[in-house]
Amino acid sequence: MTTEIRTPAIGADLERLDGPAKVTGTAPYAFEHPLDAPAYLQPIQATVARGRITAVDIEAAQALEGVLTVLTHHNAPRLASDDDRELWILQDDQVHFRGQYVGAVVAESPEVAREAASLVIFTYDQRTHDVELRADRDDLYAPEQVNPSYATDSDEGDVDGAMAGAAVTVDQTYTTAMQHNNPMEPHTTVAVWTDAGLTLHDSTQGVHSVRSTVAPILGLDPSQVRVIAPHVGGGFGSKGLPHANVILTALAARVLEGRPVKYALSRQQMFFLAGYRTPTIQRIRLGADAEGRLGAIAHDAVEQTSRIKEFAEQTTVATRSMYAAGSRRTSHRLAALDVPVPSWMRAPGECPGMFAPEVAMDELAQACGVDPVELRIRNDPATDPESGLPWSSRDLVGCLREGARRFGWEGRDPAPGARREGSWLVGSGVASAVYPVYRMTGSEASIRLGPNGRYAVRIGAADIGTGTWTALTQIVADALDVPIEAIALEIGDTDLPAASVAGGSSGITTWGSTVTAAAQAFRAQHGADPAEGDEASAQTPDNPDAQQYAMFAFGAHFCEARVDADTGEIRVPRMISVFDAGRVINPRTARSQFLGGMTMGISMALHEVSVMDPKVGQVVNHDFADYHIAACADIGELEAHWLDGHDPHTNPMGSKGIGEIGIVGTAAAVANAVHHATGIRVRDLPITPDKLLR
Numbered sequence: 001m002t003t004e005i006r007t008p009a010i011g012a013d014l015e016r017l018d019g020p021a022k023v024t025g026t027a028p029y030a031f032e033h034p035l036d037a038p039a040y041l042q043p044i045q046a047t048v049a050r051g052r053i054t055a056v057d058i059e060a061a062q063a064l065e066g067v068l069t070v071l072t073h074h075n076a077p078r079l080a081s082d083d084d085r086e087l088w089i090l091q092d093d094q095v096h097f098r099g100q101y102v103g104a105v106v107a108e109s110p111e112v113a114r115e116a117a118s119l120v121i122f123t124y125d126q127r128t129h130d131v132e133l134r135a136d137r138d139d140l141y142a143p144e145q146v147n148p149s150y151a152t153d154s155d156e157g158d159v160d161g162a163m164a165g166a167a168v169t170v171d172q173t174y175t176t177a178m179q180h181n182n183p184m185e186p187h188t189t190v191a192v193w194t195d196a197g198l199t200l201h202d203s204t205q206g207v208h209s210v211r212s213t214v215a216p217i218l219g220l221d222p223s224q225v226r227v228i229a230p231h232v233g234g235g236f237g238s239k240g241l242p243h244a245n246v247i248l249t250a251l252a253a254r255v256l257e258g259r260p261v262k263y264a265l266s267r268q269q270m271f272f273l274a275g276y277r278t279p280t281i282q283r284i285r286l287g288a289d290a291e292g293r294l295g296a297i298a299h300d301a302v303e304q305t306s307r308i309k310e311f312a313e314q315t316t317v318a319t320r321s322m323y324a325a326g327s328r329r330t331s332h333r334l335a336a337l338d339v340p341v342p343s344w345m346r347a348p349g350e351c352p353g354m355f356a357p358e359v360a361m362d363e364l365a366q367a368c369g370v371d372p373v374e375l376r377i378r379n380d381p382a383t384d385p386e387s388g389l390p391w392s393s394r395d396l397v398g399c400l401r402e403g404a405r406r407f408g409w410e411g412r413d414p415a416p417g418a419r420r421e422g423s424w425l426v427g428s429g430v431a432s433a434v435y436p437v438y439r440m441t442g443s444e445a446s447i448r449l450g451p452n453g454r455y456a457v458r459i460g461a462a463d464i465g466t467g468t469w470t471a472l473t474q475i476v477a478d479a480l481d482v483p484i485e486a487i488a489l490e491i492g493d494t495d496l497p498a499a500s501v502a503g504g505s506s507g508i509t510t511w512g513s514t515v516t517a518a519a520q521a522f523r524a525q526h527g528a529d530p531a532e533g534d535e536a537s538a539q540t541p542d543n544p545d546a547q548q549y550a551m552f553a554f555g556a557h558f559c560e561a562r563v564d565a566d567t568g569e570i571r572v573p574r575m576i577s578v579f580d581a582g583r584v585i586n587p588r589t590a591r592s593q594f595l596g597g598m599t600m601g602i603s604m605a606l607h608e609v610s611v612m613d614p615k616v617g618q619v620v621n622h623d624f625a626d627y628h629i630a631a632c633a634d635i636g637e638l639e640a641h642w643l644d645g646h647d648p649h650t651n652p653m654g655s656k657g658i659g660e661i662g663i664v665g666t667a668a669a670v671a672n673a674v675h676h677a678t679g680i681r682v683r684d685l686p687i688t689p690d691k692l693l694r
């Protein structure tokens, strides 16, 4: 008997296993699945923000050669459930937001479908709409809970008393912009309706959640719906739940029974129908002693939702756990408007919600005359202030120290506007990041030894560009103690065992724990020398430590900003971030996740804003010409580093989740650096040159 000592696959700098298929164009995305004689769908969108459809004229459209069907609320198949009003489309004459689906044309070609859609005439009885978010609205309300299930408000100690007795206070209001998710691959659905049921090729972060959501709406048993998504061209939360495009395409496929119907949203449609990040108005109050030790933190957020479906972003929840202050208060208030339904966008809650407090901490540091890195270290809590639980691991201090060292923070002149190089004002800024460690329930994995000596590992997980194909293979290889080559992973199909959605940075914690449990079951049942055909499966195990420890990933961003003194042009030539994210499964894909988050955060800081026109009732910059997302020329040198960590409590791998932490706090670091460069405190995002030219 020999004992082989294998190098762990976890931690190996493995290239993406799906890389060759992607770069050679053989990895099928939703729209590309080869199907016989597909038809193409072009939607028709409401041109009023609120009202009622009074007449529809489809005659000219129907007469066009190549048109297969024109769907409106008059003839669309009936849906079985109106529980989700975002998905209850083409069922009545009501218009709830501008851009809502009111009809669709399906034709032999996309060109004919588009031409025909332009010929359909809708007449509306338009009513006055209201799309303006303001903190002084008299109809703001407290939701029952905030996403996904946090308490709406929290109140600990005596904030007003602590503020009154504080040596130094900050009381400011900050705003963040409405933003739209725009993954490289837009939302896409291909639907085929046969006697057996409905097959969907959908660009989604979770095939099983699409099935469980749409089946009851379509009046089907979940077993009659199959959803397939082996490769997804990016998803930042907007693909975490199915949107109305899935229902619209399925309705068309039902009408054209047997014929596949393809629909990919245009970029313009992405600004109406795929969710978005709510704008926020956040008031922060900090009270500290003369050395900057916090006695009070209050964080009150106002944000928007739609009238037809509530989404309550958890903007102030991170504040409850971030810093040690004896008195803490947080709240969320919503305005329900005639707008599309807001939803998840990379670190919903933490991302906009850490902008305000992390800029406020910079303002406090300045007011106290304490270095902003030191201020954060001084307020690092020994246990979770919210739950009272010990941390599973928390090394924010290590992130701050290591980041400061790498950035060259020491010796920084704290005076704002003190450094100038030619026409450039130069400054540096820091901000902290935090993101919870989530584990979803109800996933299952199976393992079967195949004829070729390879282990077929099956779980309906998603790879949205994050590296799941590779990282899960590494995890299960270690759990079975076999080489990477012995693993044949299958994901992205409801024919596989059920899996949770790729959301909340929970994928690897959830699916990794599940495949590890399946591997342990396999070895327990079949030993080290199994036979072909041996199999085992397991459900996601409970983690009893989740009740005993507060689990979060942490990070610290350091950035340099340069502002042209004459034009207000803003540049971020470098950003160095250090993360405490537990054990890193694959450094190559992890770095890519961190850098992607940081890039999106710089984009949020300087560029991204969806401009709502209150008069028209829609986002007016609804394309890539007017909605700018950071391009290569906007991004300087980025470095992502991480502390060697292995959290003993989060999951068997010791990881913490890395998809979202990179964007949290990034915009605050940029804002703080811009202040250090110029002396101008910009409290509303994005930071554009006009805000610096006073």
Ligand code: MOS
Binding pocket: 205, 235, 236, 237, 238, 240, 344, 345, 346, 347, 348, 502, 503, 504, 505
């Ligand atoms: Mo992420 S916004 O939880 O998909």
